[in-house]
Amino acid sequence: MYQYTQHYINGQWVDSTGDETIDVINPATEEKIGEISSGTKEDLDKAVQAARDAFPDFSQTTKEERAALLDRIADEYEKRKDKFIEVIMAELGSPVTFTKEVQYPMGLNHFRTAAKLVRDFAFIEERENSFIQKDAIGVAGLITPWNFPTNQTSTKLASAFAAGSTVVLKPSTETPFAAILLTEVFEAAGVPKGVFNLVNGTGSTIGDGISSHPDIDFVSFTGSGGVGTKIMENAAQDIKKVSLELGGKSPIVVLDDADVDYAAKTAISHIAGNTGQVCTAGTRALVPKSMHDDFIEAIKSHISEYPVGDPKDESTFTGPQVSEEQWKTVQDYIQKGIDSGATLVTGGTGKPEGLETGYYSKLTVFTDVKADDTIAQEEIFGPVLSVITYKDLDEAIDIANGTIYGLAGYVVGNNPDTVTHVAKSLRSGRIVVNNEKSDFTAPFGGFKQSGIGREWGDYGIEEFLEPKTIVGLPK
DSSP: OOOEEEEETTEEEEOOOOOOOOEETTTTEEEEEEEOOOHHHHHHHHHHHHHHHHHHHHHHOOOOHHHHHHHHHHHHHHHHHHOOOHHHHHOOOHHHHHIIIHHHHHHHHHHHHHHHHHTTSSSSEEEEEEEEEEEEEEEEEEEEESSSTTHHHHHHHHHHHHHHHHEEEESSSSOOHHHHHHHHHHHEEEEEEETTEEOOOIIIIIIIIHHHOOOEEEEEEESEEEEEEEEHHHHTTTOEEEEEOOOEEEEEEEEEEEEHHHHHHHHHHHHGGGGGOOOOOOOEEEEEEHHHHHHHHHHHHGGSOOOOOOOOTTTTBBOOSHHHHHHHHHHHHHHHHHHOOOEEEESSSOTTTOOOSSSOOEEEEEEEEOTTTTTHHHOOOOEEEEEEESHHHHHHHHTTTTTEEEEEEEESOOHHHHHHHHHHHSSSSEEEEEEEOOTSSOOOOOEEEESSSSSHHHHHHHHTTEEEEOOOEEE
């Protein structure tokens, strides 16, 4: 059992001012694995005050000092590899292989990248008769999701520390233990008291409290569009800066010269990886009409290569949904797909055979999906793929851009000119061609209702800075 019924405030673990706790459930077993404190407004106020008190000194540290701190954090993170893997598997149900190869290293990469970039970051710039100084923004409130317990938390923290901002973190109540393990990392690395504070609790108390707190200068949030709207409303009361990384309904545009097997496996991997609980997942496969039948046959022939099962089994590719609530949401969307008249290629409602315990969904693929169908327009956040056909590239691009989202897009094909044309035409924040690996120095964020602002690399650091122009300084 993971028992963490305290908050981390001003460099120490402290009791909550309330006595309520929140159970944390292992989604693969449906068993309680621990509990956390449900924080109060008073707990949050104490954390914000600690961050406010620490800000003047920390914001004046040199970039070399902050780079060294980030390196120490990364070193301590690496020492706890096995513990991170254990915790993420238990609280998220993330399969062991995926956790080792994706979940664990993504968090590490953000600290290493920020340490490297901040050393050469231009905090001071001179122009014709102006001196531009980029100052740390102040106290940042960070609200992070459950689907990547180290990735989204680490990118925010790494950027904040690199910029010289102090923080108050509210991790997800579904996956809080990875953030608590990060706290252990920060203690060992020597993060100064008050620079990092963690308050567990509900979104209605701690989340709303962060976005409306008068002594928090900046809110960085990753999660649903509905909550993002609420954060903007709260932050507007005192004109607080916000950065929002929200939902997606990303297209995979398969070109007519693509290898059909490669394209099909690419599409399956998007809904199977992390159980489809990925904001950038390519959940709409756009294929030429002439390729449709071959693509569907390839889907059928390769789907068994992505088995759903026990996260502890190294052969498992897909684990459970994070919670019963999320499982029910996915089931509802699968039923909506059936009710819409779309053709069920594989999967469907209910749990996979032999997996009655745990929040497991079947890998589900629909074809004959219309571009405006609910399953093709709304984010499902589960292992559900919609196959949509197109007659020419103009129609493919129109369909790809035809949602309220614009977080990511994917292109699979071989002709350089066509690939380039499509990639440049997609209205999304990150486009990936032929499964190219991630660049942790490049900005991450979305267009339209997928969010505001950018994370990762130097763009992420910029979010935690305010440029100050001084005109007429003597030289």
